[in-house]
Amino acid sequence: MITQARTAARWRxxxxxxxxxxxxxxxxxALSLIVLIPLAGLVLKAASIGPAEFVAIARSxxxxxxxxxxxxxxxxxxxxxxxxxxxxxWVLVRYRFPGRRIVDAAVDLPFAMPTAVAGIALASVYAPNxxxxxPLDALGLKVAYTPVGVAVALVFIxxxxxxxxxxxxxxxxxxxxxxxxxxLGADRARVVATVILPAVMPALLTGFxxxxxxxVGEYGSxxxxxxxxxxxxxxxxxxxxIRLEQFDYAGAAVVGVLMLTASFMLILLLNLLHGGMxxxxxxx
Numbered sequence: 001m002i003t004q005a006r007t008a009a010r011w012r013x014x015x016x017x018x019x020x021x022x023x024x025x026x027x028x029x030a031l032s033l034i035v036l037i038p039l040a041g042l043v044l045k046a047a048s049i050g051p052a053e054f055v056a057i058a059r060s061x062x063x064x065x066x067x068x069x070x071x072x073x074x075x076x077x078x079x080x081x082x083x084x085x086x087x088x089x090w091v092l093v094r095y096r097f098p099g100r101r102i103v104d105a106a107v108d109l110p111f112a113m114p115t116a117v118a119g120i121a122l123a124s125v126y127a128p129n130x131x132x133x134x135p136l137d138a139l140g141l142k143v144a145y146t147p148v149g150v151a152v153a154l155v156f157i158x159x160x161x162x163x164x165x166x167x168x169x170x171x172x173x174x175x176x177x178x179x180x181x182x183x184l185g186a187d188r189a190r191v192v193a194t195v196i197l198p199a200v201m202p203a204l205l206t207g208f209x210x211x212x213x214x215x216v217g218e219y220g221s222x223x224x225x226x227x228x229x230x231x232x233x234x235x236x237x238x239x240x241x242i243r244l245e246q247f248d249y250a251g252a253a254v255v256g257v258l259m260l261t262a263s264f265m266l267i268l269l270l271n272l273l274h275g276g277m278x279x280x281x282x283x284x
Contacts, residue, residue, distance in 0.1 A: 046253035057254045070236040074215035077154035081211045085162025093170040110157045115220025123225040145227030153221045158211030165207035
């Protein structure tokens with residue numbers, strides 16, 4: 001009871017910023033109109049076919065294969081982007097070199113480039129007769145029109161999320177802190193492990209989450225390089241489009257609900273880990 005009374009009193013305390021009730025109402029209304037109501041419509045459409053057919057579509061081999069590829073490739077791409085995004089952000093923040101501004105601007109190209117253009121470019125480069133694909137094909141490695149091509153496309157579109165999330169945090173870390181750790185006897189590996197990584201880890205996980213969420217639903221840049229072979233290189237968003245083209249709206253909604261549920265659970269879990277990490281590191 002005491003805890004409830006304190007909570008109620010805190011909510012009744014006047015704020016230095018007026019208009020909390022109005023702002024909260026507008027926020028909830030906008031969230032409902034933009035996010036919650038459309039998602040509720042999706043769920044209701046999927047539920048309209050009945051439990052038996054819902055389970056049949058969800059357990060079909062094609063659906064499971066498409067979901068496995070979409071989420072597996074998205075997770076792998078986010079991991080790769082986490083590693084290389086951190087390295088790129090570190091280079092852009094800590095070093096001054098000719099062409100640095102050009103490299104910094106090039107990081108944002110996947111943001112500005114239409115996804116279809118990105119897919120065509122990647123397919124051309126990694127095709128068996130492409131600039132990169134031809135040497136790899138000579139070694140017996142095939143990228144385009146395989147699940148590997150899906151991961152390559154997702155790495156391409158997700159990299160800016162990690163770089164732009166980590167970069168401001170690295171800029172706030174003073175080089176003097178690293179120099180002080182080195183003067184106290186820490187080698188480079190220990191400085192990275194005890195000074196740099198703890199400071200950037202919450203931002204790095206945020207970038208990972210953004211890259212993963214973006215990659216799960218990616219469509220345009222993937223279909224040109226994936227090959228789109230059922231049970232092999234067919235992603236879940238493409239399966240939804242195929243069902244829509246066949247006027248199977250309920251079946252498309254079922255696959256959409258499965259993607260929505262899996263994405264929400266994974267992002268919720270990662271957000272809980274992110275919050276726990278921030279509390280341990282004293283960031284909030």
